[in-house]
Amino acid sequence: MFDRYLIIDDHPLYCDALRLALEGINPKAQVNAVTTATDAHVYLDKGGLPEMVILDLMLPDTDGLNGFLALKKRLPDETKMVVISGREEPSIVRALQSAGADAFIGKSLAMDEMIRKLRRVMWGEVIFPNFDHADAETQRQSKLIDGLSPAQVRILAALADGRLNKQIAYDLELAEATVKSHLTAIYKKLGVSNRTQAILVARQIMPKE
Known part of the structure; x- marks a missing residue:
């Protein structure tokens, strides 16, 4: 079970809900939440060392994959990187998977289902949606990424x-x-x-x- 989490999401109510859910999994959890990528880097500059980062892909001061990559570059390999986003297009998910994310969880999921997936990531699973039935253009883009x-x-x-x-x-x-x-x-x-x-x-x- 992890003790240190960093949530990066510009919706405060969503951060609060996720924080409460993580504290429900582990009452001793240290859950830090910031609303921008800049604040996340400041947190790391000050010595923060999360065991799991939960990142919203769409932040006001970063541009998707590059924001993810900039954070991943600064973290130890063992830190779990989970992307939670309302952008659930297959090409986005495939790109993040290829770039080294440990999981992609759509924001359309209910919080209890999201927490079940986060538990699985903590146990070492890699969690990504299955796009086997996607349309031809989506499959073509996914193959390019793969x-x-x-x-x-x-x-x-x-x-x-x-x-x-x-x-x-x-x-x-x-x-x-x-x-x-x-x-x-x-x-x-x-x-x-x-x-x-x-x-x-x-x-x-x-x-x-």
Whole structure:
């Protein structure tokens, strides 16, 4: 059972409900809640070390997958990263799964069902929706995401954000030559021949606000 949680969600009532639910699981739990990604980074700067982060994908100061990646980069591998969002499109879920999230839980679920899923994550399960019956376009986008490595997902997200190779290399702590090598592989996997085409595809399949 985990003792330290960080909730990042800009809806205070939802944070309060989730906090009470987590304290119901473990009365000794230390549940910190913030409403922006900036505040989450301040919390980490001050030495906060949550065992589980519960992140709303749509925050006022971040842009979907890049916000998730910036937080994950700062946390130990053993910290569980759970995304809870009203954006439940398969392409978003697949991108987060490829980027290393431990679970995606739609906000459409009732709180008791959500808590059951969080318990399963605490026990070591990886929880994601099943999209086997999605439409053809959704399945096509999901296959594109599934074909990318976690590093390539991070680079594609940065590409969709309009960043240059030097910026991507700096942000992800990679050599610029490594970024170029990944981009070549990404173009091939996406079935495109240049950066502009890759950006157009990325903006279709990458989670954004």
